[in-house]
Amino acid sequence: MEKKIKTLYILSIVAILAFLGMQAYWLYGRYEYSLTEYENRTGLLVIEALKEYSKARARGSATQGDTVKVQSRFQMSHSLDSIGKSIRKVTVRTNVINGRKLLGIAENRKLTPEEMKRLEEMVMDSLEMVDAKIATIDASSAPSDGIAWNAMKNFESEVQSPFTKEGIDSILRKHNLIAEIALILQDSVTWEPTTIRHSSVISPKFKVTTPYSELERKAVVIECEIPSSEILCNMGWTLALAVVLSLFLIHCLLWQIKTIVKLTRLDKMRNSFITTMIHELKRPISTLKMCVSGIDNDKLMEDNQLRHELTGEIRMALDNLSAYFSKLRDITFNNVEQIPLNVSSFNLTVLVDSVIKSITVPSTKDVVFENAVPENFEISADCSHLINILTNLIENAIKYSSDKVTIKINAVSTSDGCQIIVKDNGNGIAADDINRIFNRFYRGKASASDIPGMGLGLAYVKLLTDAHGGEISVESTVGVGSSFSIKLPQ
Known part of the structure; x- marks a missing residue:
């Protein structure tokens, strides 16, 4: 059974x-799902911010009016290479005409009609006075012609209104996004935004890389930090429910194991109780059986002395049975008030002597009794219960000792009653068992030995002591012995 319990523990x-x-x-x-969801949501906000910034750059170009003009020429051509693969090539020429600069006008104002006419003549006479930028690139890798055309427009926008970190940062902050921004020059052309997901769950970050001038391989990298604390707060109810459910299931499992162990222990106690009860009943019944056989012998009954010895043995066996059944009866009471008391005054010295004489000492042990109770020590208590108390303590001292043991019984008067002390030099009680030896069916380390017992003796002693309104305590050292002290009010 213990092996099965151990296996159950391991499996549990x-x-x-x-x-x-x-x-x-x-x-x-x-x-992880919450982090990805936040990445997707924030990534869309970043893309929207980039679009908004592109519109703002276009509006900024428009506000320059006729003082700065940008003229662009877009060209896209398709051809086939030697193996028949389609080749798409795009070319952009952008001319930037700064009227105030060409006319030498310092103030920021609109040009007059005469100035506009003179500017047109100057441009027509010499194209060298015009800032021109040309970009040609193989756009075969572009997903579609529309994306290629959009790349040419982005080149024009970059010439007209350059992309700046400050500009995109202001737009992101409007959307409550704090990010690290870097403008980079890529090794190859990218046509669409790419997202690098978070690689750590402790301080998660993700990057959005978006080209803003594909023909020049220019791109912006926006790195956003994912607020893990906010994610965990949003998961608060989920976490709380998971923790509560986990604790509940673990508690149920442990409670089930505890119940099984308790039932196993009770079954073991029941078997031990039955075995011990049979052992305890067998001795007086065997004595009675032997005495009854002697009574049937007429020759033995002719000897008066022998007849008196037989009747004395019968009386003692019956007293033992009566005491044993009284113990079983009293131990089942739920409170001490239910135990009947017949209080009387008697000589404790004489009672201790009678108890010592009634003790059956095993033939394998050498037991020395010391009755140190002062002569004529009067006490008021239930005589039969006190006999049971002393008998249990003395029998335990004999049972849990080596081959030689000395048992000393003493008594002293106190201010509020008397104190009876039963001391031995037996095996002693482990410190772990001291506070539990008075519990019913508890035997401590004795349960692992072959010493018979039910774990009721000391519980019975405490019950009878409590019924008298007294107290019982114990001092013990393993290998030295034990000393039980019983205080009874008088």
Whole structure:
């Protein structure tokens, strides 16, 4: 049975660890999903901010009026290479005409009609006075012609109104986005925005790389930090529910194991109780059986002395049975008030002597009794219960000792009653068992030995002591012995 219980413990621990692992894996997946969801949502905001910034750059160009003019020429051609593969090539020529600069006008104002006419003549006479930018690139890798045309427009926008970190940062802040911005020159042309997902769950970050002038291989890298604390707060109810559910299931599993262990222990106690009860009943019954056989012998009954010895043995066996059944009866009471007391005054010294004489000492042990109770020490208590108390303590001292043991019984008067002390030099009681030896059916380390017992003796002693309104305590050292002290009010 113990092997099965141990196996059950191991399987339960494995089940708990497996459940916690699955729960942690599920929560991790949920956290990753929340991070990805935040990335997607924020990535869309970044793209919208870039579009908004492009429109703002276009509006800025328009406000320059006729003082600065940009003339662009877009050209896209398609051809086939030697193996029949389609080749798309785009060319952009952008002319920038700065009227105020060409006319030498310092103030910021619109040009007059005469100035506009003179500017046109100057441009027509010499194209060298015009800032021209030309870009030609193989756009075969562009997903579509529309994206290629859009790249040429982006080149024109970059010439007309250059892309700046400050400009895009202001737009992002309008959308409550704080990001690290870098303008880079790429090794190859990219046509569409790309997102690099987070690689860490502790300080997660993601990057959005967007080309703003594809023909010049210029791109902006926007790196955003994902607020993990905000993600965890949003998952608060999920986390709380998972923790509560985990604790509840673990508690139920442990409670089930505890119940099984308790039932196993009770079954073991029941078997031990039955075995011990049979052993305890067998001795007086065997004595009675032997005495009854002697009574049937007429020759033995002719000897008066022998007859008196037989009747004395019968009386003692019956007293033992009566005391044993009284113990079983009293131990079942739920409170001490239910135990009947017949209080009387008697000589404790004489009672201790009678108890010592009634003790059956095993033939394998050498027991020395010391009755140190002062002569004529009067006490008021239930005589039969006190006999049971002393008998249990003395029998325990004999049972849990080596081959030689000395048992000393003493008594002293106190200010509020008397104190009876039963001391031995037996095996002693472990410190872990001291606070539990008075519990019913508890035997401590004795349960692992072959010493018979039900774990009721000391519980019965405490019950009878409490019924008298007294107290019982114990001092013990393993290998030295034990000392039980019983305080009874008088």
